[in-house]
Amino acid sequence: MxxxxxxxxxxxxxxxxxxxxxxLNVGRNDVIxxxxxxxxxxxxxxxxxxxxxxxxxxxxxxxxxxxxxxxxQDVRGLRDRIAIVFQQYNLFQNMTALQNVTVTPRKIRKRxxxxxxxxxxxxxxxxxxxNKLNAxxxxxxxxxxxRVAIARALALRPEILLLDEVTAALDxxxxxxxLETISLLAHEGMTMMIVSHEMGFIREVSSRxxxxxxxxxxxxxxxxxxxxxxxxxxxxxxxxxxxxx
Numbered sequence: 354m355x356x357x358x359x360x361x362x363x364x365x366x367x368x369x370x371x372x373x374x375x376x377l378n379v380g381r382n383d384v385i386x387x388x389x390x391x392x393x394x395x396x397x398x399x400x401x402x403x404x405x406x407x408x409x410x411x412x413x414x415x416x417x418x419x420x421x422x423x424x425x426q427d428v429r430g431l432r433d434r435i436a437i438v439f440q441q442y443n444l445f446q447n448m449t450a451l452q453n454v455t456v457t458p459r460k461i462r463k464r465x466x467x468x469x470x471x472x473x474x475x476x477x478x479x480x481x482x483x484n485k486l487n488a489x490x491x492x493x494x495x496x497x498x499x500r501v502a503i504a505r506a507l508a509l510r511p512e513i514l515l516l517d518e519v520t521a522a523l524d525x526x527x528x529x530x531x532l533e534t535i536s537l538l539a540h541e542g543m544t545m546m547i548v549s550h551e552m553g554f555i556r557e558v559s560s561r562x563x564x565x566x567x568x569x570x571x572x573x574x575x576x577x578x579x580x581x582x583x584x585x586x587x588x589x590x591x592x593x594x595x596x597x598x
Contacts, residue, residue: 363414370568372394447489448492454505
């Protein structure tokens with residue numbers, strides 16, 4: 354049984370269909386890299402998984418149990434097990450790094466303050482910010498803020514972490530520090546789905562790469578297959594343009 358199963362998924366924004374017939378399996382410890390041109394539906398898949406956009410067809414299942422997105426309790430249960438980090442950090446500006454990481458486990462999950470703070474300090478240290486516990490977001494660089502956002506997601510103890518273009522808003526010199534954090538999580542066995550235009554990184558970190566175009570999965574396979582020997586013309590065209598640049 355796959356940890357996360359997506360079957361014939363459909364989704365629309367109004368009358369515009371953005372996902373069509375998506376089939377994906379995610380096993381435990383998998384790192385799935387989602388690549389493709391802008392507007393291909395990569396980020397939309399993550400939004401649908403999290404219940405931020407209701408599917409218009411198909412099914413998503415966790416450990417074989419289908420998620421009914423019309424039932425708030427199903428969505429809450431899913432969000433107890435899956436966390437997402439967005440392109441924008443969305444930190445609370447009036448809270449320190451430590452407070453940003455602890456607020457949800459304390460206020461929503463009702464976990465003990467001492468336990469949550471001890472865990473948050475370890476997480477911030479893991480992402481290289483052990484010396485920034487009391488810094489406010491405006492005292493941190495973009496890369497540091499994004500690493501706080503990753504620590505905040507990890508504080509929820511997710512089984513699966515979704516990363517949606519987490520380096521897209523960063524200055525180029527800050528990208529590597531965030532990618533190093535994600536690489537560490539991959540090496541530790543965190544199950545992840547990663548949407549990114551950082552092709553070298555996707556190639557390095559992904560156990561499987563999925564190429565999308567026009568709201569569909571065109572091809573999936575190992576990083577070596579997708580980047581070195583794609584079978585579909587659309588994939589070959591995309592990869593050849595990426596490699597030329």
